[in-house]
Amino acid sequence: MNCLDFRRQLNIDPHAAAREFLHHRQECPRCAQAHDRATTFETSLQHALAIPVPPQLAESILLAQATEQHRQRRRYLRRGGLFAVAAAAVLALGIGMHVRATPLATLAIDHVMAPDEHFALALTRDVTEDAVRQAFAKRGVKMQQIPAGISYVACCPVGRFTSVHMVMPGKDGPVTVFYVNNDRVAETRDFTRDGMQGRSVPMGHGTLVLVAHDTSQFDHLESEWRNALQHAS
Amino acid sequence: MSEVSSKQRQFDALVRSLSGDLFRYAYWLCGNEALAHDLVQETFLRAWRALDSLRETAAAKPWLITILRREHARLYERKTPQFTDVDELDIADERVSHMPEATGDEHLIRTAMHKLDPKYREPLLMQVLGGYSCEEIAQELKITPAAVMTQVFRARQKLKAVFGGESNEASIHELP
Numbered sequence: 001m002n003c004l005d006f007r008r009q010l011n012i013d014p015h016a017a018a019r020e021f022l023h024h025r026q027e028c029p030r031c032a033q034a035h036d037r038a039t040t041f042e043t044s045l046q047h048a049l050a051i052p053v054p055p056q057l058a059e060s061i062l063l064a065q066a067t068e069q070h071r072q073r074r075r076y077l078r079r080g081g082l083f084a085v086a087a088a089a090v091l092a093l094g095i096g097m098h099v100r101a102t103p104l105a106t107l108a109i110d111h112v113m114a115p116d117e118h119f120a121l122a123l124t125r126d127v128t129e130d131a132v133r134q135a136f137a138k139r140g141v142k143m144q145q146i147p148a149g150i151s152y153v154a155c156c157p158v159g160r161f162t163s164v165h166m167v168m169p170g171k172d173g174p175v176t177v178f179y180v181n182n183d184r185v186a187e188t189r190d191f192t193r194d195g196m197q198g199r200s201v202p203m204g205h206g207t208l209v210l211v212a213h214d215t216s217q218f219d220h221l222e223s224e225w226r227n228a229l230q231h232a233s
Numbered sequence: 234m235s236e237v238s239s240k241q242r243q244f245d246a247l248v249r250s251l252s253g254d255l256f257r258y259a260y261w262l263c264g265n266e267a268l269a270h271d272l273v274q275e276t277f278l279r280a281w282r283a284l285d286s287l288r289e290t291a292a293a294k295p296w297l298i299t300i301l302r303r304e305h306a307r308l309y310e311r312k313t314p315q316f317t318d319v320d321e322l323d324i325a326d327e328r329v330s331h332m333p334e335a336t337g338d339e340h341l342i343r344t345a346m347h348k349l350d351p352k353y354r355e356p357l358l359m360q361v362l363g364g365y366s367c368e369e370i371a372q373e374l375k376i377t378p379a380a381v382m383t384q385v386f387r388a389r390q391k392l393k394a395v396f397g398g399e400s401n402e403a404s405i406h407e408l409p
Binding site: 008011012013041042044045046047048049050051053054057058060061062064065068118119122 | 248253256270277342343346360361382390396
């Protein structure tokens with residue numbers, strides 16, 4: 001390899017490791033200097049291209065993916081729902097059976113234990129207060145105060161109930177919070193199912209449901225949400 | 234359920250390990266931070282839908298870059314890009330100067346990168362950010378390896394020109 005070939009290769013790929021390239025570098029002091037300059041430039045180039053990445057980029061992508069998945073699941077359930085409605089109608093007509101609605105507590109735990117739910121539970125960065133306000137507004141609740149530490153919010157159907165679905169990552173693990181407006185349970189009740197703990201609380205014009213692996217954060221969160229919903233309209 | 238979880242775990246790992254690289258690639262491709270964010274998000278959503286076709290971990294980054302390039306090309310099909318306008322370049326320059334690390338040589342290089350013709354910029358990005366060889370770039374861009382070598386050579390020459398005197402590093406006239 002001559003100097004011209006070496007310098008050309010230097011501009012094509014300064015990290016070239018071909019034997020003749022490295023040999024020429026050892027043999028020619030001026031080309032070795034040029035190689036040093038090229039290596040320095042390459043470091044500067046790499047640093048220059050490494051622009052700062054938005055801090056919540058990965059989380060926002062995962063959220064978009066979870067939302068899309070959720071939408072697909074709802075579409076699937078809606079399609080499946082048509083068959084279910086038809087089947088239920090036949091059943092009701094045929095044997096005169098009364099279909100009793102599944103309680104909110106059961107549906108809430110089923111929702112939290114859905115296969116794709118672990119994504120929402122893994123989020124740790126706070127969503128904006130505006131995002132939470134918008135979700136509540138869609139359910140007809142105008143929030144003034146928003147409790148801190150909400151990492152996920154979406155308007156989710158929970159069975160026949162329409163809810164604001166949130167996740168609050170606490171020191172003892174994430175707590176899933178549902179608020180179902182205009183559907184108020186009669187009294188506060190704790191429940192357990194499939195290893196999950198839950199609490200449903202009449203609050204405002206609706207029901208607040210908390211679901212987690214343990215109840216350690218329930219009292220504190222119940223109090224925070226009671227305070228927030230007292231100021232809601 | 235375990236299959237779903239395994240797919241989700243694979244996707245989570247891909248996003249967490251490669252979204253930063255993809256974002257940088259997208260940014261230098263389109264020159265706009267918000268657009269780069271959208272491009273990366275759409276790239277990963279498409280990747281999620283086609284995740285079963287990814288067989289090797291090592292192929293993940295080139296696979297994602299290919300999807301991102303297609304997304305970027307679709308964007309150009311949908312609307313006429315404005316990024317080569319002088320005004321836009323001025324805005325880009327101003328924005329670059331406000332980046333926290335954009336000081337000294339890096340600032341000069343970033344400004345020069347924005348002004349670099351895309352036909353030089355993209356092969357260089359694929360080499361430096363994507364880790365592609367000239368042959369792989371040629372395959373991706375559907376041009377000859379010799380053309381790729383010429384483009385990355387000229388790209389570096391043009392970038393070095395901002396430092397003055399370095400631009401002719403490889404010029405035959407300067408050789409001893």
